[in-house]
Amino acid sequence: MNKSTSPTDSTSLKDPCLQELQKLLGERLSMSNSVREQHGRDESFHASAPPEAVAFVENNEEVAEIVRICVQHQKPIIPFGTGTSLEGHVAALHGGVCLDVSGMNKVLEVNENDLDCRVQAGVTRKQLNQHLRNSGLFFPIDPGADASLGGMTATRASGTNAVRYGTMRENVLGLTVVTADGRIIRTGTRARKSSAGYDLTRLFVGSEGTLGIITEIQLRLYGVPEAISAAVCSFETMEGAVNTTISTIQMGIPVARIELLDEVQVDAINRYSDFDYALKPTLFFEFHGTEAWVQEQAEMVKEISTEEGGSDFQWSTQEQEKQKLWEARHNAYYAGLALRPGSKGWATDVCVPISRLADCILETRSDIEESKLTVPLVGHVGDGNFHLLFLIDPENEEEELKLYQPLNDRLVERALRMGGTCTGEHGIGSGKIKYMEAEHGDSLDLMRQIKQAFDPDNLMNPGKMLPA
């Protein structure tokens, strides 16, 4: 470390709060420019706002002590997992200390009989599944990035498997949280259901670090299915693809994944991964179950697809083919970026009732076409959730944001008008804070009351989620 930016003796530090933290953490408090810069931004286009220092924490007690010290000095605290959020969640907008939990990466317990586990907040989803590889169990929530489970909890993440297994909302059984007064509390129990008191667990899930620091998570797990099959099908029209989705959900076919790619995204994937999918709206499916049940599901969906003008319904239980197919889907983000070499991605998402999905996507596509911009679209359409990827030229960022921001505004306005939400899974951070009033109306006051009750000094990730 460079001594001028990362003093290791507390005498060179003028800030009394940072002095105290350094006494507690020693080398695990970093003031280096590069570390601060890296912790001041996520994967999105949002401008970096580096914290004053980064604390690399190791356990609950340390987090609690840091919170007490910061509160005493009225210093903001911003939790940080892997930095893969998408709406500026980790930017230190009001200065303060970044609390990096990536070192809290132990899987604390796996209860195979109960299909649950307890992890520290810094454990990533891939790390957890690696840990579980010989148990016959897996954790299904897959937002794309190898995010920390603390961050996924804090942003109420979901992703491709949510249509079958739910989101973090449904899969967190309980939490350990350090509150803004520096106490370590536990919410929930290991019981699958409870009617005992307010649902604090669900209140912290999706709270984006604004109510307290999530340090441990009790998670549901699932048995690895006996059989998995994957399928792909292209459609003449967007309506055909969306109607296939609607019918599949209505018939109660428990599809594990149902992903929509529009023509632009299919083109991007073909170029990036050397595929030759038809340049048409395309659905990717995955089915989980027994051999016979997986086959029956695929056949039912094939029948629906055919009725809706789908062609080339290809399905496979072969590991290699499935992997190839899902690799293409997983690379959608990078394939999209490659449509405009050198660009930075701005991923936005909305979620609408499934009956409005075709309308919402078609209006959005025609809005994009009028703008003459290249914007790929992918969706977790079984949930009514879809994403746009705006490709920003970093050399000309300010001007470009002015082009894309109105598209995003209209996208959100459209989703709200159709009974949906301004974000299905990315969260609010600072990027979508301006839509909170339109979405929530008076109930925003209740959110403010909770924030005021739990964090009266507004030190927990200030400037996020709730408009000032």
Next chain:
Amino acid sequence: MNKSTSPTDSTSLKDPCLQELQKLLGERLSMSNSVREQHGRDESFHASAPPEAVAFVENNEEVAEIVRICVQHQKPIIPFGTGTSLEGHVAALHGGVCLDVSGMNKVLEVNENDLDCRVQAGVTRKQLNQHLRNSGLFFPIDPGADASLGGMTATRASGTNAVRYGTMRENVLGLTVVTADGRIIRTGTRARKSSAGYDLTRLFVGSEGTLGIITEIQLRLYGVPEAISAAVCSFETMEGAVNTTISTIQMGIPVARIELLDEVQVDAINRYSDFDYALKPTLFFEFHGTEAWVQEQAEMVKEISTEEGGSDFQWSTQEQEKQKLWEARHNAYYAGLALRPGSKGWATDVCVPISRLADCILETRSDIEESKLTVPLVGHVGDGNFHLLFLIDPENEEEELKLYQPLNDRLVERALRMGGTCTGEHGIGSGKIKYMEAEHGDSLDLMRQIKQAFDPDNLMNPGKMLPA
């Protein structure tokens, strides 16, 4: 109505709050003793505490106006649906006005394509399913009683189908709530998932009227399965029955119902409904799906049962046989009461991690045997949830409660020790308030902070859920 107990001209009313309410509601404000008495107790043994008056409300605006009037006069407000709760939820422990929502019984909208609907709080679950009968959709949550959906939301109810379809927590998409300051707010959207802000919906689900009055509920619906089959199987040992449950869940077999009856409950059902089930721990199953898939599920469960010492695995897709079987299960409560003619029922429930279910049930059974009392046991065992039915002689209630209360205390202590909760689905009311501290520890303070923020005058169903 009797004029002396139910004055219709406001001049005869001395209480200024009731005067104002009567001006607003006319005949729909009742002070009759019988109406008050009926609204001061639920289906449990808990003593009646009649409200000062009962307001039969008709719409959101009226509820808001009543709340504003009551708050102005610092008069408590207790919401009431069908009065089928089990832990004294509706007793007017601090006086005040009962707000009866049973007249708010309109199904406001059914969105067949989205598998959701919006109902007023007084709609009962059977009424909703009757309304849906030609739509191909149904609402699966079944707590036994024909409860109001407002009450089911307020107590986070679940029941037999929860193992497949979740509880009210998973099935409420959004709410209309009248807050303690008399505002009508809406939480949630019609989108299936959202990462936009604190989860107010889940906060109100299970809040038992202590944070506001739930007046409308947006609910998830499901397609009626193509095929339903039911099965019954008896076991030599309780462990065999519970291990069958654990393996079924672990294998991911999406059983729709898996209900355990112990020997005492089987005996009660045989006597009550003229069945001849073996006097052994018995599992009742139900499977939903396609014809082929239902058959495959039943065969897998049969195989597991046989390995665990199950015998006489009988399964049927015949409507008549299924109905007979589930009628027996649904009559379990009355069959239990008939074991001691003239008795009143005190139903208690706990929920534990499924790996501890056998231990918890066996310890509980042996505790009951030592007490020499007759106590039937039934369980929604796929969730780790089971119930005891205490049979109280109303002629000797005080003495009898002294016999059963220690059994209940030990049951709860046992469930908490095993990582469970003091109630899986009945709620806290006043009956389980004394266990809140043991279950929640410091996180109880956060619940108190929420209560204080939302209801600073403690007028919303006071004396419930949170210990003073």
